Amino acid sequence: xxxxxxxxxxxxxxxxxxxxxxxxxxxxxxxxxxxxxxxxxxxxxxxxxxxxxxxxxxxxxxxxxxxxxxxxxxxxxxxxxxxxxxxxxxxxxxxxxxxxxxxxxxxxxxxxxxxxxxxxxxxxxxxxxxxxxxxxxxxxxxxxxxxxxxxxxxxxxxxxxxxxxxxxxxxxxxxxxxxxxxxxxxxxxxxxxxxxxxxxxxxxxxxxxxxxxxxxxxxxxxxxxxxxxxxxxxxxxxxxxxxxxxxxxxxxxxxxxxxxxxxxxxxxxxxxxxxxxxxxxxxxxxxxxxxxxxxxxxxxxxxxxxxxxxxxxxxxxxxxxxxxxxxxxxxxxxxxxxxxxxxxxxxxxxxxxxxxxxxxxxxxxxxxxxxxxxxxxxxxxxxxxxxxxxxxxxxxxxxxxxxxxxxxxxxxxxxxxxxxxxxxxxxxxxxxxxxxxxxxxxxxxxxxxxxxxxxxxxxxxxxxxxxxxxxxxxxxxxxxxxxxxxxxxxxxxxxxxxxxxxxxxxxxxxxxxxxxxxxxxxxxxxxxxxxxxxxxxxxxxxxxxxxxxxxxxxxxxxxxxxxxxxxxxxxxxxxxxxxxxxxxxxxxxxxxxxxxxxxxxxxxxxxxxxxxxxxxxxxxxxxxxxxxxxxxxxxxxxxxxxxxxxxxxxxxxxxxxxxxxxxxxxxxxxxxxxxxxxxxxxxxxxxxxxxxxxxxxxxxxxxxxxxxxxxxxxxxxxxxxxxxxxxxxx
Numbered sequence: 001x002x003x004x005x006x007x008x009x010x011x012x013x014x015x016x017x018x019x020x021x022x023x024x025x026x027x028x029x030x031x032x033x034x035x036x037x038x039x040x041x042x043x044x045x046x047x048x049x050x051x052x053x054x055x056x057x058x059x060x061x062x063x064x065x066x067x068x069x070x071x072x073x074x075x076x077x078x079x080x081x082x083x084x085x086x087x088x089x090x091x092x093x094x095x096x097x098x099x100x101x102x103x104x105x106x107x108x109x110x111x112x113x114x115x116x117x118x119x120x121x122x123x124x125x126x127x128x129x130x131x132x133x134x135x136x137x138x139x140x141x142x143x144x145x146x147x148x149x150x151x152x153x154x155x156x157x158x159x160x161x162x163x164x165x166x167x168x169x170x171x172x173x174x175x176x177x178x179x180x181x182x183x184x185x186x187x188x189x190x191x192x193x194x195x196x197x198x199x200x201x202x203x204x205x206x207x208x209x210x211x212x213x214x215x216x217x218x219x220x221x222x223x224x225x226x227x228x229x230x231x232x233x234x235x236x237x238x239x240x241x242x243x244x245x246x247x248x249x250x251x252x253x254x255x256x257x258x259x260x261x262x263x264x265x266x267x268x269x270x271x272x273x274x275x276x277x278x279x280x281x282x283x284x285x286x287x288x289x290x291x292x293x294x295x296x297x298x299x300x301x302x303x304x305x306x307x308x309x310x311x312x313x314x315x316x317x318x319x320x321x322x323x324x325x326x327x328x329x330x331x332x333x334x335x336x337x338x339x340x341x342x343x344x345x346x347x348x349x350x351x352x353x354x355x356x357x358x359x360x361x362x363x364x365x366x367x368x369x370x371x372x373x374x375x376x377x378x379x380x381x382x383x384x385x386x387x388x389x390x391x392x393x394x395x396x397x398x399x400x401x402x403x404x405x406x407x408x409x410x411x412x413x414x415x416x417x418x419x420x421x422x423x424x425x426x427x428x429x430x431x432x433x434x435x436x437x438x439x440x441x442x443x444x445x446x447x448x449x450x451x452x453x454x455x456x457x458x459x460x461x462x463x464x465x466x467x468x469x470x471x472x473x474x475x476x477x478x479x480x481x482x483x484x485x486x487x488x489x490x491x492x493x494x495x496x497x498x499x500x501x502x503x504x505x506x507x508x509x510x511x512x513x514x515x516x517x518x519x520x521x522x523x524x525x526x527x528x529x530x531x532x533x534x535x536x537x538x539x540x541x542x543x544x545x546x547x548x549x550x551x552x553x554x555x556x557x558x559x560x561x562x563x564x565x566x567x568x569x570x571x572x573x574x575x576x577x578x579x580x581x582x583x584x585x586x587x588x589x590x591x592x593x594x595x596x597x598x599x600x601x602x603x604x605x606x607x608x609x610x611x612x613x614x615x616x617x618x619x620x621x622x623x624x625x626x627x628x629x630x631x632x633x634x635x636x637x638x639x640x641x642x643x644x645x646x647x648x649x650x651x652x653x654x655x656x657x658x659x660x661x662x663x664x665x666x667x668x669x670x671x672x673x674x675x676x677x678x679x680x681x682x683x684x685x686x687x688x689x690x691x692x693x694x695x696x697x698x699x700x701x702x703x704x705x706x707x708x709x710x711x712x713x714x715x716x717x718x719x720x721x722x723x724x725x726x727x728x729x730x
Contacts, residue, residue, distance in 0.1 A: 004235045005721050011231035012729055015268075015330060025274065030281050037085070038284040039078055039159040039170075047077035059155045061214070066155065071123030078159060079108060079121035082170040087161050090121060092129040092151035093171040095186045097137040097595045099485045101316050102176075104131045105169055126172065127153050136176075137595040138184055149184055151176050154191070157313045160283050164324065173313055183588050186487035190309060192583045193491045197498035201354050201378070204501050205362065207508070207518060208374040212356040217494055219311035220474070222302040223318060224293055224346035224482050226334035227269060229729070232721045233332040237618075238610050242603075243336035243483075244401070246611045246699070247619070247706040250342035251724040254296065261294045266730045269299065272329045276301070279321050285314045295343040296727040305351070308494070312486045315348070319483070335483040338404030340723060341703075345405040346482035352493055353474040354378065364473035373522060377504070380428070380526045380533075382475060383418050385500035386468055387533035389492070389577065390416035391557050391568040393468075394479075396492040398565035398596070400603035402481035406560075412467030412479040414565070415551045415558045417538040419466035425539060431523070432530045465542030495583050504529075562600045563688040569593040597688050601678075604691040604699075608675050611699055615668045615706065618719045620661065623709050626717050627657045656712055664705035671698040 026033055035042075044053050052073040059066050066074070082090065091103040106129075108119040129151045136149070157173035176185035183189055194217055201215040233239050238246040255261075265273065273290045280287040280303075289302040306314065319335060326333045338345035354362040362378040386393060394416050397406075405411035420428070467479040480489050504525060511521035535554040540547060551558060559565035568574060570593050578584040584592070634650040644651070678690040710718055 005719060005725075008229070008231035008235040008721055009725060009729065012229045015229070026278065034281045034286075035284040037161040037163070037282045039081060040284060043081055044077070047081050049073060052077075056155065068123050068127070071127050071153075073123075075121050075123045075126040078126065078170060078172075079119065082161060082168075083108065083119065085161055085168065087168040087170045089167070090125075090170040090172065092131070092153075092174040094131075094151050094174045094176040095316055095485060095487065096176055096184060097186065097592065099186075099483065099599075101320060102131070102136070103169075103171060104129070129174070131176075136184060137598070138178070138591060149176060149178055154187065154309075156191070156307075157310050158284065160317075162283075182585065182591070186485050186491070187309070187312075189491045189584050189588070189592075190312060190487040190494075193494035193498070193581075194308060196581050196583060197354075197494040197501070200498040200501040200505070201362065202356075204377060204381075204505050205356055205374070207377070207522065209356065209358060209360065212358050212360070214357040215362070216355050216357070217308045217490075218305045218353050218355055219308040219486065219490060220303065220305040220351040221311060221315050221480075221486055222289075222300055222347075222349040222351070223315065224298060224300045224348065225322065226295065226298050226339050226346065227272065227326065227331050228297060228334060228726050230327070230330045230332050232726050232729075235721045236726075238607075238614060239332070239334070239339070241610045242607045243334065244339045244404075244607075245341065245723075246607060247614060247703050247710070247720070248341060248723050249707040249710040251296075251722070251727060253724070253728070254343050255294050260292050260296050260298070263292045265290070265292060265299075268329070268331075268730055272325060272331060273299070273301070275328070276322060276325045279325060280318065283314075283317060283321070285318055287318075293344070293346075295340065295345075298344065298346065305353070308352075308490055312490060315486050337399070337401035337481045337483065340727065342723075343727070345411060347405065347411055347478065348480045348482050348484060348486065350477040350480050350486055350489060350493075351471070351474045352477060352490070361473050363470075363475065373519060376427075376431075376526055377522060378501075379424075379470070380529050381500045381504050382497055383420070383536070384504075384529040384533045385496040386416065386418055387536040388500065389496040389573075390536060391559070391565075391571070392496065392574050392577070393477075393489065393492055394557070394559055395565045395568040396489040397477075397479045397481060397484065398559075398562040398600075399481050399484060400562060400600050400607075401483060402479070403561050405481070406467075406479055412465060413542045413547070413558075414560050415542070415548065415556050416467055416536065417542060417547075417551070417556070418533075418536050419469040419539060420537060421470065422539070424470065425537070428530045428537075431527055432534075466538070467542070491583065495578060495581050499577055499581060561692050563597065563685065563692045566593060566596055566600075567685075569596070594684060597684050601684070601688050601691050604695055605675065605679075608671055608691075608695055608699060611702060612668055612672060614720070615664060615702060619706050619709060620665060622717050622719045623657060623661050623713065626713050627654065627661065629714075630654045630657065653712060657709065660705040660708045660712070664702055664709065667698050667701045667705070671695060671702065674698060 041057075044056060048056065052070050055066060055070050056074060079090075088109070089105045089107050091105045093101060093103045096102050108121055110118060110120050112118050131149055131151060151174035154173045154175055159170060159172045162169050162171050173187075175183070175188040175191070177188065178184055197217060198215045202212065205212045205215055228239070236245065238244065277287050277290070286304040286306065287301055288304050289300070291300055292298070293300045301318070303311075303314065305311070322333045322335075335346070337347070356362065360366070362374065363382070365372055365375045394414065406414040467477070469476045469478060477489055477493065480486065507525045508518075508521045511524060512518060516524070535556065538547065538551075548558060559568075570590060575586055575589060578589055579586050630650055630653055634647060634654060637647055637650070674690070674694045678687050678695060681687040681690065710722075
């Protein structure tokens with residue numbers, strides 16, 4: 001029997017600081033080195049001519065286009081700055097539909113026409129590059145023989161220098177499109193959705209503030225993750241290949257004492273967190289919060305709020321940084337939504353809001369009661385948007401990994417509901433009951449609002465079972481998976497709120513044209529939305545069976561798995577929404593859907609193959625060896641003349657082992673056959689449904705019996721690193 005497991009434990013026991021390449025702790029305050037590796041405002045002022053700097057700022061703030069001459073000036077400045085900091089290469093950094101980032105590095109070095117070595121970086125190269133597009137997921141947008149894809153510079157997200165080992169590369173955030181301009185990435189739809197919602201919000205905002213000339217969507221994400229020692233990680237083939245443990249008996253101690261949550265951070269983990277934060281701050285990621293999470297070995301990092309496109313880029317960059325820094329500390333980061341059974345999985349809460357260029361958070365009630373109608377407008381319209389497009393929002397967070405969390409009594413359920421708290425529930429109920437078509441009634445409602453104490457702070461409790469919760473001045477989308485690109489739910493969120501605000505403005509303008517005053521018209525429309533969307537508001541325990549039953553009565557969808565949830569992406573209402581808003585074309589939408597379905601299939605396929613190997617190459621040989629030991633012991637004792645009454649322990653153990661071995665191996669063979677049948681299906685949806693409803697249940701059965709075998713076996717003979725070792729040995 002292999003001793004890989006015990007070698008891993010021994011390697012961990014002998015870890016010391018000499019094994020780890022620590023980052024030197026800067027002696028200066030964070031504010032002095034924050035953004036030092038970012039081509040941000042201070043750097044642009046220093047390296048760009050004043051006129052070029054003004055034009056670049058306009059492009060960032062107003063979305064105006066840059067001339068090629070200005071692009072050349074920016075490229076020259078970027079190159080000089082990057083080379084001054086030791087960079088030798090540049091890369092267009094983009095976000096294909098893999099969910100992670102991609103980059104193709106080129107050197108500044110080239111030869112001129114005379115064969116002389118020079119460093120060069122032009123505006124043309126800055127603005128556009130041509131990576132091979134055939135090997136990225138495209139959902140049929142491109143054939144393998146049609147390889148051309150383009151990356152195009154996104155000036156609204158700053159370039160940065162990525163340090164890997166001793167090398168430094170200038171990374172330029174870009175979109176990624178096909179030869180004909182269709183989105184092959186997450187960033188382009190996100191940018192389009194931003195423009196859509198921000199324009200719609202601005203038009204509504206001007207009912208209340210004519211001085212507002214721009215609205216910006218903001219995002220504050222919270223990244224949960226697990227850490228395990230690299231030796232233990234490498235000793236678990238399922239972690240290496242699938243990112244989660246496919247078998248593993250629960251540890252006698254898990255999270256039931258709640259002693260890990262917000263507890264003292266282990267010294268080794270603290271060192272990792274410190275180095276990660278230094279890297280984050282140098283790259284302009286405003287990391288601010290760190291703490292132990294609920295699960296043993298689980299942690300969280302959260303930054304300050306940023307403009308949503310930049311926030312998404314920073315989260316993508318963070319996931320890459322986490323893995324690099326963890327390796328330096330002889331650790332591995334687990335970003336899977338459910339790396340361990342029996343303990344909490346990991347999510348990525350997305351806190352979403354909107355703000356004006358006059359400094360007003362449109363989802364903050366504020367301290368002036370007479371402005372509460374503005375807050376109510378955006379607050380109620382957001383709830384109405386979620387009510388109308390709940391299925392699409394659910395689809396945006398669907399994945400094979402997230403299926404382990406949603407509805408699993410540890411994370412928001414698969415039923416989309418909105419939690420707003422007792423105070424705001426009362427406010428909406430009062431409006432529903434008392435707002436009539438008259439100026440006096442409107443004034444009465446506004447007077448009522450002015451009497452509501454402390455709307456902005458501590459007005460809502462936290463409901464951990466709610467997938468979509470109002471938390472004082474923002475909405476928290478709690479069902480996003482920990483390894484997901486935030487762009488997908490943010491694109492949907494922006495688009496559905498943008499559509500809702502446009503419908504709202506049309507309805508209000510129609511009433512104003514009929515002679516009603518503005519406030520009466522606004523409140524009348526709000527009242528109708530409060531009534532219409534009431535079914536999606538829920539303040540209770542989202543984990544309970546009672547809520548499932550109640551939600552069904554209310555007509556709310558309960559899509560418990562990814563294939564079921566994703567069908568909303570290609571519904572007529574989704575196509576109408578995304579196509580008419582200009583966020584995605586029908587072709588792009590169908591391609592993105594195909595990519596998500598195929599990713600689901602491939603994820604389960606990899607897991608099933610890995611589980612099959614674990615059964616055949618690890619668990620079965622160990623179990624048979626142990627079973628032989630029991631049988632030999634039983635035969636020896638029988639030959640020694642012991643009565644069968646005295647051999648019940650051996651007999652029972654032998655029978656239990658044989659029972660679980662037999663079912664595990666038979667089910668594994670059945671799983672292989674079901675997988676073969678699924679792989680022959682040409683229809684993508686049918687294949688996904690079969691992997692979901694045929695293959696995955698067999699995997700759960702295999703796991704159950706494998707875990708029982710682990711329970712009965714001699715600890716010295718079990719070949720895989722155990723839960724108690726991965727989660728509790730530091």
